[in-house]
Amino acid sequence: MEGYCVSWKGSFNDAAWLSAERPLLDRARRGDAEAFGQLYEAFADVLFCQVLLPKLGNRSAAEEALAETFRAAWEKLPRFESRGVSAFFWLARIAENKAADAHRELARTGQGLARFESLLGPLRTALEGPAEAAERRDELERLRQAIARTLEGLNPRYRRALQLRLLEDRSRQECAQALEVTVPTFDVLLLRAVRAFRAAWEGMSP
Secondary structure (H helix, E strand, C coil): CCCCCCCCCCCCCCHHHHHHHHHHHHHHHCCCHHHHHHHHHHHHHHHHHHHHHHHHCCHHHHHHHHHHHHHHHHHHHHHCCCCCCCHHHHHHHHHHHHHHHHHHHHHHHHHHHHHHHHHHHHHHHHHHCHHHHHHCHHHHHHHHHHHHHHHHCCCHHHHHHHHHHHHCCCCHHHHHHHHCCCHHHHHHHHHHHHHHHHHHHHCCCC
């Protein structure tokens, strides 16, 4: 999105635009990737600037939602009926739904972070209370090994993000610097990492 969020001056309801869009839609419905690419070029910046970025407030999250918007649009396009209006408005509804999904995922990720912290809690308590640790040594060791196995199975960058943020308790800025990314990009990476850890942990046999 180079030079993104320049104010849009045109209208997708102009007769000239609609006459140009219609054959592109027809070709794209038949699986023409080049035509779909032209639709992407026409709509992507406006969807990013006017729909996704205002709703998500994070460029990395908005870029991810934009990719999801067009992935969903490609799958649904054969069933789309324009009814005389631009496909932009259909895409905007998809983008709004993807932004809402992102907010829900963020909430679930917050819960996932809390659960991850709760898993670490007994291990941290054990370090502070040797007597209790002696009584629960086997249980804590099993928990430690289960967490380690789950982390080991993750994508290395996801594992590193979790280690930096939650095990080493570094700031978001420090984590981003260690991974050589921006802070917003690290936030998205951590979100994905927690999502992956949650799925792997819940999929483990008891």
